Structures are given as structure tokens and as C-alpha cells.
Amino acid sequence: METVTITMKNPPGLFLEADNVSPDTFAGKKAADIAALHAFEGREQTSLGKYFEVSGNGGATAADTRIVVKGDVSRVKYIGMKMTAGEVVIENSPDMYTGAWMQGGKLLVKGSTNAFTGIGMKGGELVIEGDTGNYLGAAYRGDWRGMQGGIIRVRGNAGSDTGYFMNGGTIIVEGNTDVHVGTHMEGGTIIIKGNVPSKVGGQMVEGTIYVFGTIDVMMPGFKFVKDEEMEVDGYKGLFSLFHGDLGERHPKRKGQVVYGKLYQKI
Amino acid sequence: MTEYLIKNGFVFDPVQGIKGDKADVAVKDGRIVTGVSSGAKVIDAAGKTVMAGAVEIHAHIAGPKVNEGRNYRPEDKLFTYTPKSRQSRMAGGFSIPTTFKTGYEYARMGYTTAMEAAMPPLYARHVHEEMRDTPIIDEGAYPVFGNNWFVMEYLKNGEIENAAAYIAWLLRASKGYAIKVVNPGGTEAWSWGLNCLTVNDPVPYFDITPAEIMTGLMQANEFLGLPHSMHVHQNSLGNPGNYTVTLDSLKLAEKIKPNNKFGRDTVLHSTHLQFHSYGGDNWGNFESKSKEVMDYVNRQKNITIDTGCVTLDETTTMTADGPFEHHLTELNHLKWANIDVELETGSGVVPYVYSPDIKVCEIQWAIGLEIALLTKDHMRTFITTDHPNAGPFIRYPRIIKWLMSAEARKERIDSFKHSAKMIDATLIAGMDREISLYELAQMTRAGPAKALGLANLYGGLAPGMDGDVVVYNFNPEKDHKPDEIEKAFSAAAFVLKRGTPVVVDGEIVSNGNKRTLWVDAKTDENPQVMRDIRDKFLRYYSINMNNYEVAGHFLTNPMAIEVDATR
Ligand SMILES: [Zn+2]
Numbered sequence: 001m002e003t004v005t006i007t008m009k010n011p012p013g014l015f016l017e018a019d020n021v022s023p024d025t026f027a028g029k030k031a032a033d034i035a036a037l038h039a040f041e042g043r044e045q046t047s048l049g050k051y052f053e054v055s056g057n058g059g060a061t062a063a064d065t066r067i068v069v070k071g072d073v074s075r076v077k078y079i080g081m082k083m084t085a086g087e088v089v090i091e092n093s094p095d096m097y098t099g100a101w102m103q104g105g106k107l108l109v110k111g112s113t114n115a116f117t118g119i120g121m122k123g124g125e126l127v128i129e130g131d132t133g134n135y136l137g138a139a140y141r142g143d144w145r146g147m148q149g150g151i152i153r154v155r156g157n158a159g160s161d162t163g164y165f166m167n168g169g170t171i172i173v174e175g176n177t178d179v180h181v182g183t184h185m186e187g188g189t190i191i192i193k194g195n196v197p198s199k200v201g202g203q204m205v206e207g208t209i210y211v212f213g214t215i216d217v218m219m220p221g222f223k224f225v226k227d228e229e230m231e232v233d234g235y236k237g238l239f240s241l242f243h244g245d246l247g248e249r250h251p252k253r254k255g256q257v258v259y260g261k262l263y264q265k266i
Numbered sequence: 267m268t269e270y271l272i273k274n275g276f277v278f279d280p281v282q283g284i285k286g287d288k289a290d291v292a293v294k295d296g297r298i299v300t301g302v303s304s305g306a307k308v309i310d311a312a313g314k315t316v317m318a319g320a321v322e323i324h325a326h327i328a329g330p331k332v333n334e335g336r337n338y339r340p341e342d343k344l345f346t347y348t349p350k351s352r353q354s355r356m357a358g359g360f361s362i363p364t365t366f367k368t369g370y371e372y373a374r375m376g377y378t379t380a381m382e383a384a385m386p387p388l389y390a391r392h393v394h395e396e397m398r399d400t401p402i403i404d405e406g407a408y409p410v411f412g413n414n415w416f417v418m419e420y421l422k423n424g425e426i427e428n429a430a431a432y433i434a435w436l437l438r439a440s441k442g443y444a445i446k447v448v449n450p451g452g453t454e455a456w457s458w459g460l461n462c463l464t465v466n467d468p469v470p471y472f473d474i475t476p477a478e479i480m481t482g483l484m485q486a487n488e489f490l491g492l493p494h495s496m497h498v499h500q501n502s503l504g505n506p507g508n509y510t511v512t513l514d515s516l517k518l519a520e521k522i523k524p525n526n527k528f529g530r531d532t533v534l535h536s537t538h539l540q541f542h543s544y545g546g547d548n549w550g551n552f553e554s555k556s557k558e559v560m561d562y563v564n565r566q567k568n569i570t571i572d573t574g575c576v577t578l579d580e581t582t583t584m585t586a587d588g589p590f591e592h593h594l595t596e597l598n599h600l601k602w603a604n605i606d607v608e609l610e611t612g613s614g615v616v617p618y619v620y621s622p623d624i625k626v627c628e629i630q631w632a633i634g635l636e637i638a639l640l641t642k643d644h645m646r647t648f649i650t651t652d653h654p655n656a657g658p659f660i661r662y663p664r665i666i667k668w669l670m671s672a673e674a675r676k677e678r679i680d681s682f683k684h685s686a687k688m689i690d691a692t693l694i695a696g697m698d699r700e701i702s703l704y705e706l707a708q709m710t711r712a713g714p715a716k717a718l719g720l721a722n723l724y725g726g727l728a729p730g731m732d733g734d735v736v737v738y739n740f741n742p743e744k745d746h747k748p749d750e751i752e753k754a755f756s757a758a759a760f761v762l763k764r765g766t767p768v769v770v771d772g773e774i775v776s777n778g779n780k781r782t783l784w785v786d787a788k789t790d791e792n793p794q795v796m797r798d799i800r801d802k803f804l805r806y807y808s809i810n811m812n813n814y815e816v817a818g819h820f821l822t823n824p825m826a827i828e829v830d831a832t833r
Binding site: 043045139140141142143144249 | 338339340341342344349599600601617
């Protein structure tokens with residue numbers, strides 16, 4: 001695997017749209033070609049080399065390419081967008097849309113990310129060591145196709161609207177989240193190890209949400225079913241199962257109505 | 267003004283009966299002429315196809331429901347934007363493009379005129395504001411009449427002359443072009459939570475049937491002598507087994523005779539026939555009835571149709587057929603917008619994904635193409651996608667590919683997930699018919715222009731007609747792979763719009779000189795109708811009558827088509 005290191009030397013005045021920072025575009029390119037790749041600062045088209053010092057060459061394919069992003073990237077969006085393979089390591093904290101529509105490979109953020117991290121994600125592994133913003137693993141505005149596959153792990157806290165319109169895959173938030181978890185969810189798994197204030201599983205059709213901590217206000221559309229012994233992300237213990245959102249339509253499979261499942265740790 | 271000579275192209279012009287002869291086309295002062303001076307700009311069209319500008323007879327491209335689609339579908343814009351260039355503005359959107367993109371994309375494909383197919387009269391100003399912002403193409407809009415309280419009341423009492431006077435007033439007030447009918451009676455029934463699924467289902471309260479509404483509107487249309495015929499989206503759209511309702515509706519034209527000064531010899535235009543040619547009684551035994559419907563259309567010479575071809579894309583459905591959109595959202599569970607337009611109509615919007623992996627979508631794809639391929643008179647069948655309902659209009663080149671190449675259809679059928687089941691439910695696999703360029707010119711130019719009563723201006727290359735000329739990189743003497751057909755019709759080599767080059771090598775070079783078409787029908791003074799209008803505004807409308815009319819400044823280069831219906 002070849003490693004390309006890009007180091008922020010000249011931070012943008014406006015926000016930089018850097019969706020070309022991806023193993024798929026870096027693959028097969030020399031450092032100079034990578035520096036010439038386009039980016040947008042505001043409405044002006046510019047190049048990555050204007051902001052980043054690039055060292056190392058891309059591998060033959062995306063899978064053979066590892067990207068290390070150093071320096072202050074707090075004004076850089078779309079890192080790892082649509083990546084299908086390879087690795088990206090971001091040493092600090094990027095702005096929005098990190099790993100958006102990611103399809104494969106590994107993306108590690110050592111700092112925190114802003115909103116829309118991993119939206120519409122289809123596959124791969126996305127790890128945030130710090131916190132993240134709103135709309136983690138959610139759908140793009142207006143879309144009904146949220147996260148569909150892959151795994152997202154946030155070691156810190158998340159904002160609101162985690163897993164909005166989620167259809168598949170797994171989101172694990174080791175800290176707390178803000179309101180709205182799994183709204184309009186139709187599949188996949190969300191594990192919140194901390195607390196959630198309210199609006200958990202609103203208009204949820206299918207899928208599974210685990211909450212280890214407290215839920216201040218439970219949605220009225222959830223009904224207690226039973227207590228169950230479960231193993232969830234390395235923890236074994238007793239959970240209360242709720243079915244919901246009862247105000248939403250639910251499909252029937254093998255004669256049984258399928259509900260969204262909300263498990264709360266006892 | 268600059269003169270142009272488009273030299274040595276293979277010309278296809280149904281108006282003059284030219285079937286691919288090598289000929290020159292001369293344009294001066296915005297019109298086709300017999301010859302130009304030696305100073306004329308020469309466009310070398312050798313080895314290329316030359317046709318008149320194409321005419322879109324039915325698309326939803328301007329107004330409140332289109333804009334609601336844009337508004338509530340930001341995801342339709344994702345990754346579609348192109349930055350501004352020297353001659354064009356920033357443009358984006360896929361199934362519901364911005365107004366600018368609408369004008370640019372039609373022009374790039376060689377379309378120079380397009381009709382907005384459903385204008386809610388109360389929101390006519392919004393429709394005209396968007397048309398004003400749509401560059402290049404000439405446009406007009408059809409106000410909807412099929413669920414209008416005035417119309418239903420006059421027709422219930424058999425008052426054709428009063429209905430006609432009201433229609434003339436509304437065309438003038440809304441700056442509309444033709445009588446559009448959407449799910450006659452059914453949209454009004456929807457405000458009572460009901461629908462009209464046959465031509466004989468009575469409309470609640472008004473106690474009139476869809477058959478009576480359609481017949482009365484055809485009579486009023488011919489009483490006025492409007493340029494276009496009544497233009498109808500029939501009842502029971504999209505339902506298995508609806509082809510019998512379609513035939514019942516089409517048969518209503520048998521009793522009506524055309525009366526107009528525009529050379530139009532038809533009295534009913536049946537739109538997006540694909541959605542109305544379904545057999546079976548559920549989605550399991552859903553099948554094509556294109557043959558049954560087209561056998562009738564081919565025989566009954568006073569009707570025109572458009573296809574409503576399914577393009578197999580993710581799109582945004584939108585129609586004044588409010589109950590249908592509710593039905594659709596119950597089927598696909600995607601977001602739904604709905605509005606009731608006071609005394610006039612209603613509307614709904616729902617996104618839809620026509621997937622090549624879903625049997626029903628595959629069958630719908632086949633039916634749209636079958637309708638075109640079963641056509642005997644190509645001056646009466648027009649290619650549409652009912653944009654954006656069966657797919658975006660930017661897919662016309664792909665539909666042309668499927669119609670011109672049996673090989674292209676076979677490739678598509680072979681890669682369907684349920685091709686065997688699709689073949690059982692349709693005729694498409696057994697059809698080897700390929701549409702010729704002359705037939706294509708009939709279906710996209712001369713035919714729709716004639717049906718719209720605009721045969722003197724559009725759809726042909728005869729001297730005196732508008733200087734709308736298109737050159738395609740397509741040599742009819744050579745064999746083409748299917749994708750080369752699509753490519754050639756996607757981006758014209760040269761488009762002249764009323765004497766102004768608007769597209770060169772597939773790129774926009776000018777915002778053109780668009781016009782807005784509307785119909786000004788003069789009728790005898792009718793104090794009763796004027797009293798009824800004032801009365802309904804006072805009692806029911808949410809706005810004052812003085813704020814209703816679309817004033818002239820809403821229209822870009824207005825062109826009124828005048829009709830004298832005084833007796
Ligand atoms: Zn339509």
C-alpha cells in the first residue's frame with residue numbers, strides 16, 4: 001500500500017470542497033498530479049496544491065492507496081466522499097460531509113467531524129475518535145435513502161438526527177446524542193451507549209435502536225413488549241424491548257407485522 | 267438581419283414531403299425563405315440530418331407544481347449543477363430542472379417550442395413567471411378546465427355557449443393556450459375524498475359525468491374554433507385494466523366535428539396514452555393493451571395522442587390528478603404533496619423510481635414504445651415522456667434510439683430482471699419495426715405543430731414558416747450503433763431559432779428570442795357569464811377578481827393567436 005500525505009499549509013479563507021481527497025481519485029497519480037486535482041473554494045475552482053503540501057504517490061488502485069491528512073482542516077469538506085476502497089486517516093478535525101456516500105475502505109478521523117458525516121453511506125468503516133455533529137449517517141436533505149451499509153463508530157458524542165432515514169448498516173455512538181435518533185428509519189442498527197434526550201425512533205418503520213443510557217421523553221408511539229437478554233457491541237445484559245412507531249405504517253412478513261425495535265438497557 | 271444558408275444536408279420535412287433529399291434551407295429575417303443573397307452565412311450540413319425545430323406538445327415545465335417538486339426534492343439537484351458559462355447561467359436539477367436548464371436542454375436536443383401541459387388558472391401568474399425565465403424556447407400553457415365549477419355547472423345545463431364564453435374569458439385572463447382536462451370530474455371528487463374511475467361516475471354535488479364534461483368541452487372548443495383540440499388526461503390513469511375507460515373516452519370524439527381556421531382536423535388529444543393502456547385487474551396480471559387502444563386510434567382519424575414513454579429513471583410525478591398522486595404515495599410510501607386549487611382544480615406531487623428490476627416498470631416501458639411502433643399515421647402520434655411523470659424530457663434521444671433500433675430494444679429487454687415475464691405481458695419483443703427519420707420528423711415536428719393549430723409557423727421548413735432549423739450529426743446513409751443515435755439527438759450540431767443561432771456543436775450560444783403564445787378568443791358579449799364570474803369571485807375565491815388576471819408584463823414577447831367566435 002502506498003501512502004500519500006497531504007499537509008495543510010495555506011488554509012482557505014472560505015470553506016474548501018475537497019471531494020477529490022479520496023483513494024479513488026489519488027490512485028495511479030503522482031504527488032504533482034494530486035496537487036493539480038481540482039477543488040472549490042466558494043464559487044472559484046482551484047487546486048488541492050494551493051492549500052496542501054502533497055508528498056508520496058498514490059497506489060495502483062484505490063485499495064492500494066492510503067491518505068494521511070495533516071494540519072488544520074477545519075474548513076475542509078467532503079474528505080473521503082464516495083470512496084470505495086483504501087484508507088484515509090485525518091489527524092485533526094475536518095468540516096462537514098466527511099465520508100459522505102462512502103462505499104468501502106476505511107476512514108479514521110482522530111479529531112471530531114461536523115454535520116452530515118457518512119450521509120448516504122453504503123459500505124466501509126468510518127471511525128470518529130472525537131465527537132460529530134448533526135445528521136450522522138443520515139439521508140441527504142429530502143432524500144429517503146439514508147445510510148444503507150457499512151459501519152460508523154463515534155467514540156464521543158453525536159448531534160441531532162443520527163440515522164435519519166437509515167435503511168441499513170450500523171451506527172455506534174459511544175457517548176450521548178442530541179434529539180431525533182433513527183427518525184423515519186427503515187432498517188439497520190443504531191447503538192447509543194450514552195443518553196438521548198427525546199424523539200427516539202419517531203416515524204420508525206423497521207430497524208433496531210439500542211440505548212444504554214437514559215431517554216428523557218419516550219415517543220408516544222412506542223409500546224413495551226418484553227425484557228430480553230442481549231449481547232450488544234461487547235456488552236451482555238438485560239434490555240427492555242419496545243415496538244414502534246405505532247403511528248407509522250408497518251410491513252407484514254410471513255403473516256407477522258414487522259415493527260421498529262427499540263431496546264433500552266435496564 | 268443576418269441570412270443563413272444551411273447547405274447540403276439530408277432534409278426531412280413532412281410539411282413539404284421531403285424525405286431525406288439533399289437540399290439547402292435558407293433563412294432570412296427569422297423566417298424560411300426560398301433563397302438568400304451571396305452574403306448569407308453558410309452552415310455546412312453535408313452528411314448531416316436537417317429538420318425543423320421540434321415541438322413539445324405536453325410537458326410539465328413551469329408553474330407551482332413543478333416548483334413544489336423542485337422545492338421538496340433537493341435530492342433531485344444533487345451532483346447535477348453546471349456552473350455558468352459565457353452564454354448560459356448556472357443550471358441544475360434532473361427530473362425537475364431549473365427554468366434555465368429547461369430552456370437549454372430542450373434547445374440542445376433541437377426543440378424550439380414547448381407547451382406547459384397543466385396551468386392552474388389561479389396560479390397562472392406563477393406559470394408565466396417561470397416561462398419568462400425559461401430561455402430560448404417559445405412556450406404556451408394549457409389552463410385546466412376538467413374540474414372547474416363554472417364548466418361543470420354550464421355543461422350540466424347543456425349551456426355550451428356559456429361554457430365557451432367562460433373559456434374565452436379564462437384563456438384571456440390566464441393567457442392560456444388550450445383547453446386541458448385532467449381526470450375529468452375526478453379531481454373535484456377528490457375534494458370529497460372520492461374519484462371518478464369510469465366515464466360514467468358522477469361528480470359529487472355537481473352530478474355531471476366525465477363523459478359529459480369531455481363531450482361538452484369538445485363542443486365548446488369547436489364552438490370557439492380554438493387552434494388546439496381539447497387535450498385530455500383521461501380517468502383512471504395508471505390502473506390495471508384502464509384501457510376500457512380509455513376507449514370509452516376516445517369514442518366520445520366520434521360525435522364531434524372539427525371547426526377552426528388553423529387546418530386542425532382533430533377534436534381530441536389524448537395525452538400520455540401509455541398510462542392509459544393497461545390490461546389485467548391487479549399488479550400481478552398487469553399487461554399491455556397497446557394493441558387494442560392503437561387499433562382504435564389508427565381507425566379514428568379525428569384524434570391525436572402522445573406516448574408518455576417510461577424512461578426507466580428516478581423521477582418526480584406531478585399532476586392535477588390529485589387522487590392518483592395519493593394512490594401513488596400509498597403504493598411507494600414516498601413523500602407526497604397535495605393542493606386543492608379552490609374552484610378550479612387540484613394537484614399532487616410524488617417522487618417515483620421506474621426501476622428496470624421491477625416487472626411493472628418494465629411493462630410500462632414496453633407499452634410506451636409499443637404505442638409509437640403500432641402507429642399507422644405518424645402525424646397523429648407524438649413522442650413524449652409526460653415530463654417528468656414517465657421520465658425527464660432529456661431522455662428523448664434515448665426514446666428515439668429505442669424507436670429507431672430494434673437492436674437497442676433487444677439489448678434493453680435482455681438486461682431486464684424479469685424479461686421473460688415482461689415479454690409474456692407485452693408485444694414489444696415481437697416487434698421489429700424501426701421508426702424512420704421522416705416518421706420521427708412527423709412525430710416530433712409537423713404532427714404536434716398541426717395538432718396545436720400552429721402548422722403555419724412550426725414543424726416544417728416551407729418558405730414563410732419560422733426559421734427554426736436543426737442540424738444533427740447523423741448521416742442517414744450510414745449504419746449507426748444504437749448509442750450513436752442517442753448521442754446524435756442529444757446535442758444538435760446547430761440550432762437556429764427564428765433566425766438566431768442558439769446551439770452550436772451542442773453548446774448554448776445565445777438565449778434566443780423566446781415568445782409566449784396565448785389564445786385571444788373573441789366572443790359575443792355575455793352578461794350572464796360575466797355576472798357569474800363576478801359572483802363566484804365575491805362568494806368563493808380567496809382573491810379579488812382584479813388580482814386574478816395575468817397582465818401583459820408577465821409575458822415575454824407575447825404572441826396572441828386570435829380567434830373570432832362572435833356569431
Ligand atoms: Zn401531463
